[in-house]
Amino acid sequence: MFVVMSDSHYDREVIAAIKDKYLSTATAIFHCGDSELLSSDKIWSGIQVVAGNCDDDTRFPDFLLQEVEGKRVLLTHGHQFNVGFGLDRYSYFAEEKEADIALFGHIHRPVVEKINHTLYLNPGSVAQPRGDYQIKMYACVEINEDLITVSYKDLNHQSIDGLQFELLMR
Template sequence: MFVVMSDSHTDRRVIESIKEYYQDKATAIFHCGDSELPSSDPIWEGITVVAGNCDDDEGYHDFLIKEVEQQRILISHGHLFYVGLGLERYSYFAEEKNVDIALFGHIHQPVAQRINQILYLNPGSVAQPRGAHQTKMYALVEKKGKKIEVSYRNLNHEPIPDLQFLL
């Protein structure tokens, strides 16, 4: 099981809380950008993080690819692929990189969908939710046989009932 969060926008405490809760439970923790914290912040030890459009620290990467639980995972904030307009550009990039899962942030809304066998996942925002779900949230991802279970959680680490998926 791994954890995905995004768009914390200077709220270091929320990153710290999620990290502390999962550091001995999860195989990986990802942050999809827009933390607005320095890339040298010790909070990032044990967390894979990328640059968002609000992160002007050059120590961050625009995207990374990690192997976790036999899954090849692409992590990006998504703004460079215009994810606010849809996933078409990001899907071309993800397919080119031959990944199983493509994580992204930027839109502050939960997304869990498959396109051409790749799971695209946005964990929503831990600080500034937008859209239909006005809950500060993150996602847990766990491989279940040939499917992937995605469980969105609120900041009390409780499942959000209508945001539980087996894809």
């Protein structure tokens, strides 16, 4: 199981709370950008993080690609791909990188969408939710061979009704 959060906008405590909850049990913890913290902050120990459009620290990478539980996971904020207008541009990039799972932030709304053989996931925002779900949230992703389970959680680490998904990835 790995954890995905995004768009914390200066809220260091929410990052710390999620990190404390999962650091010893998750195979990875990802932050999809717009933390507005420095890349040198000790909070990032054990967390993979990318640059968002509100991050002034140029030492954050624009994207990361790593293997997690046998899947190629791509991480970016999404503003470079105009994800607010759809996933077309990001999907081309993810296919080029041969990603199984493509994580992104920027729009502050939960998204779970399968395009071709790639799962696209936005964890919502842990600080400034937008859209239909006005709940500060993050996502937990469980991989069981070709079955991927996505569970959105509130800041009390409780599952959010209507935001639990199972996808067969073949």
